[in-house]
Amino acid sequence: MTVNPGHFPRSEEALPDDRFLDREESWLRFNQRVLELAEDPGLPLLERVRFLSIFASNLDEFFMVRVAGLARRMATGLAVQSASGRQPREVLERTASLAHALMLRHAACFRGEIRPALGEEHIEILRWDELAETEQERLRRLFRDRIYPVLTPLVVDSAHPFPYISGLSLNLAVIVRDPETEATMFARVKVPPLLPRFIEASPDRFTPLEDVIAAHLGQLFSGMEVVEHHAFRVTRNQDLEIDDDISEGLLQALERELLRRRFGPVVRLEVEDTISEGVLDLLTTELAIDEGQIYRVGGPLDLAGLAAIADLDRPELKYPPFVPSKEAIAEDASIFGAIRERDVLVHHPYDSFTTSVQRLVEDAAADPRVLAIKQTLYRTSGDSPIVDALIDAAEAGKQVVVVVELKARFDERANIAWARKLEHAGCHVVYGFVGLKTHCKLALVVRQDADGVLRRYCHIGTGNYHPKTARLYEDFGLLTADPRVGEDVSALFNHLTGYSRQNSYQRLLVAPNSLRSGLVQRIEREADNHRAGLPARVRIKCNSLVDEVVVDALYRASQAGVPVDVWVRGICALRPGVPGLSEGIRVRSVLGRFLEHSRVFAFENGGEPEVWIGSADLMHRNLDRRVEALVAVTDRAQRADLVELLDLAMDDGTRSWWLAGDGAWTRPEPAEGTAPLDIQSHLVRSRRWRTVDA
Structure with a gap:
């Protein structure tokens, strides 16, 4: 740093230019910490497997959004020097170098540590040649019945251009030879994404799906000689770009952009380190990428699929079971009475989401004294009891207002579906502001209490109204009937649903x-x-x-x-x-x-x-x-x-x-003896x- 240790600048003095760390590198260092959990022998084995899966899926999103966004800005000439002082190309090059090193480390952890440790626990992930003959025979039947019908081999020749490769799809690059003409051709076989990533050959013995397909390529290219085959995977730009035009419905714009997003440019090509140079050159040319976007790693690719292995029913290899506390609000007490008495602070997952936040919405939907419910939804689950309760409330004649954030990254399709379901039930659905995402976590219940007073019961949280992630994500929530908070939250909802210019609040920032x-x-x-x-x-x-x-x-x-x-x-x-x-x-x-x-x-x-x-x-x-x-x-x-x-x-x-x-x-590391x-x-x-x- 360029700061004189003996000098403390006054507040009006300039701070050093190099005072900020690079955000892209900092994110990769975060994912490195996730990888270090997978490498930690002190953690339960299947939890280490889960961290391997999380690392892989995190990195996929990083490339789809951050790397793709930087590459797009560079291509359009909009990229500027980062706050860390690095030029865009330097950021991209350093990011690629660190990401490649971490991917190699990730693959080495799987092959050198996790896979052998799983084997010791009689959970085996095997390549095709390592399977027993009886297992191969079982998988041949599976291939014939369930896999072969959904495969579509695509050959590249003068009449068939190189096929479109969808983002995050796993593929086999196949070279076949015509035994009559000796001509060789390239073909692509897409690994079906809806089938399990790892196929169970026998109890607790698994093999990658692409290995099963590769073992049967002769059936896909009947009469041809399969010369070589290699797995590969591409990552494309999947960040959303919405033209926030008030004259156009945001819902329709988003649906169009979701279709367009599938065809974003390639930002990463993953290949197994055994790939031949000839096939790699062909992929590089056809996908229009450079050397810096190629990531050679030891197979198998796409280890995000290890989540299914982590889900195996082996409780002795996982964290001990944990049941959240239900003490925040007594089960036999009125939730409205409890919140009227005092503010309730809940800490998930240690405090039950179901018996506190979810209960507030469900009880409000069923309570005849409740007149209105207002709620923000950023992300929620596919079978959300929160959404079901809001629908029940609307159908019971209560006023229900839901502010749905359609542009919650990678949950856009689910949110579109829920928005339409809520609208059909009679809820007033609002999509927030043009140009602003609605990310705040608010619920407001308006109730005519037994004493005749109209009170507002509020929840303000740090996490989404998502019952499943509430068991995995650490979050706080405040349940309160404080009139000041009620006025603030009411004003904020009016701001979200109307054209209120409210800028000052009593207990909110x-x-x-x-x-x-x-x-x-x-x-x-x-x-x-x-x-x-x-x-x-x-x-x-x-x-x-x-x-x-x-x-x-x-x-x-x-x-x-x-x-x-x-x-x-x-x-x-x-x-x-x-x-x-x-x-x-x-x-x-x-x-x-x-x-x-x-x-x-x-x-x-x-x-x-x-x-x-x-x-x-x-x-x-x-x-x-x-x-x-x-x-x-x-x-x-x-x-x-x-x-x-x-x-x-x-x-x-x-x-x-x-x-x-x-x-x-x-x-x-802790001091010795501690x-x-x-x-x-x-x-x-x-x-x-x-x-x-x-």
Whole structure:
């Protein structure tokens, strides 16, 4: 860094140009941490298999969105120097180099560690030649009955052009020879995506689907000689580009773009390292890619399919079973009475989503005293009880308003289906603002209580209304009947569904108008408090920290002497521990059984901590191009417990990764004779870790 360790710049002085880490590299370092979990022999074996699968699917999305987006901007001349100071081509080259190294490491982990370890547990993933004759015979029958009918070999010759290769499809490149003319031809066979990735040859013995197809290529090319065959896979640009034209229905525009997205340009070609140069040259030419987009790895490809192996019924090879607590709201109590009595803070998956958030919507749908329900939906499950409850409420004559975000990445088709289902049931479905994604997590229930008072019951959360992911994602939610929150949430829904210009709220911070400025003002207040000799500290928990304005505010707070703790899951552009710039900042990351997903912002505030939870990450898209909401937690005990949790995550004795100023992440080993605290296991054991003011 270029900062003088003995000099602390005043707030109006320029900060060093090289103060930001590259976001693309930071994301790859996050996925490297996922891979390190797969490499960790201390984890249950099938959980390591699952992390291998997660790594692969994460990397697919990274190429489809981030790499593809950068390549598209470069092609159109719109790419600019990144905040880290790197030119676009340098970012792309460094990204490709690191991604290739990680893919090789991923393949080596599977072949050198996971596959042998599975074999020791009598779960085997075998190539065709390793199968017993009886197993091969069984798979021959399977091929004839279930696989052969859906295969379509496509030959390339003067009359047949090179076929379109769909994104993320697994394929076989086949060279066949005509024994009469000695002419050779290229053919492509697509591996059917709806069949299992790994075919069970016999109980707990599996082989890749492409191996089964390759063993029967003679049947597909009858009378021809199969010279060679190789698996390959392409990744295409699958980011959505919607022209936000008010004159056109967003639903129809999105459906058209989903069709167009299938034909995006290729950004990655994966091939097994045994591929011949001749076949690789042909693929490279026909797909119009360069050497930097080719990724040679040891087979099999597409290890995202290992999720099915991780799902095997072998509980002794998985995390111990865990049942969420149902104590947040007593099962025999009225949920409305419980929320009227006090704010309820729930922490998923440790607290049951079903008996708290889902119950609020379901009870509201069935309660004759409820007049209206308003809800935002960003992502939900295919069999969502939340959606079913909203439909029941509408059919019962209640006013139901649902703000559906159609452009929730990779959930677009599901959200279109749910939007239409809700509309057909009589719900008022709104698609939010043109140019802004509606990402806030809000539910509002309007109820005429027995005392005749019309009250508003609200839920403001950090995660989606998704019952399945609520068992896997770590999130907070606040259930409250505070009239101030009710007024705020009502005003925000009016803003989402109408043309309200509401910009100020009582217990909410809302993006894009007040969230960034509200956080920066509070960070600056901590610096002022420190200068005045008052207690000062900033604690943040988020998925990503990229926004330069917020990062700079944290740097200046650190320069003023304010301790800053950042608990981040994924991307972090901030350089911690740099003399003169950020030596008072620590950045830690926790990955494990549950996906850390909540966003919490705590400010010491002179000894009376102020704590906020909500939907917003510290990224440009969240603060500028999304509707996000944070809510202030006002219960003293709940605030104290949230601060205690943040401190526990940052404790040196807690198992975590630590970020250095150069962007490297390390996972310190515990001192001899000590065992690090796994914070997620700790919360599972404690189950109810909060107290509530009487």
